[in-house]
Amino acid sequence: MKIAIGNDHVAVEMKNEISQYLESKGYEVVNVGTDSTERFNYPISGYKVAKLVVNKEVDYGILICGTGVGISLAANKVHGIRACVCSEPYTAKLSKQHNNSNIIAFGARVIGIETAKMIVDEWLKAEYEGGRHQLRIDMISEIEETQHLKAVDGE
Numbered sequence: 001m002k003i004a005i006g007n008d009h010v011a012v013e014m015k016n017e018i019s020q021y022l023e024s025k026g027y028e029v030v031n032v033g034t035d036s037t038e039r040f041n042y043p044i045s046g047y048k049v050a051k052l053v054v055n056k057e058v059d060y061g062i063l064i065c066g067t068g069v070g071i072s073l074a075a076n077k078v079h080g081i082r083a084c085v086c087s088e089p090y091t092a093k094l095s096k097q098h099n100n101s102n103i104i105a106f107g108a109r110v111i112g113i114e115t116a117k118m119i120v121d122e123w124l125k126a127e128y129e130g131g132r133h134q135l136r137i138d139m140i141s142e143i144e145e146t147q148h149l150k151a152v153d154g155e
């Protein structure tokens, strides 16, 4: 399985540790984040990971910034992305089972490395359940597709 990982300047160390952890478990990791602690604007990596996911060049994406918020907001602007910020494994697992999340995000300033590993483990292990959840995912996609036109119409 191939996983894209992206980060900003505050999450370089956590990005490296998570990448090594995933590689030790046999995952292929594509790093598109910064490797420098010089100030780096998180939308750049959020967008890169999102594009790799929607273009199916990777199976899933992981995003890390200070809180996980900014970088996931950027990724969620790409059609087809469902990026979820999680600070604990339960939400991560349910975000896959119910929300079919294709990117997980977390904050290097919020959680420690062991929690981050647990989040990643639970999320990768979980499977989307489909069924009743699909209608809701379809509704989200519909909002995505029509919102621009509605905004133009002034609705």
Ligand code: RB5
Pocket: 008, 010, 042, 065, 066, 067, 068, 069, 070, 071
């Ligand atoms: C950078 O200072 C910080 O704003 C960023 O890492 C992230 O937390 C934004 O959501």
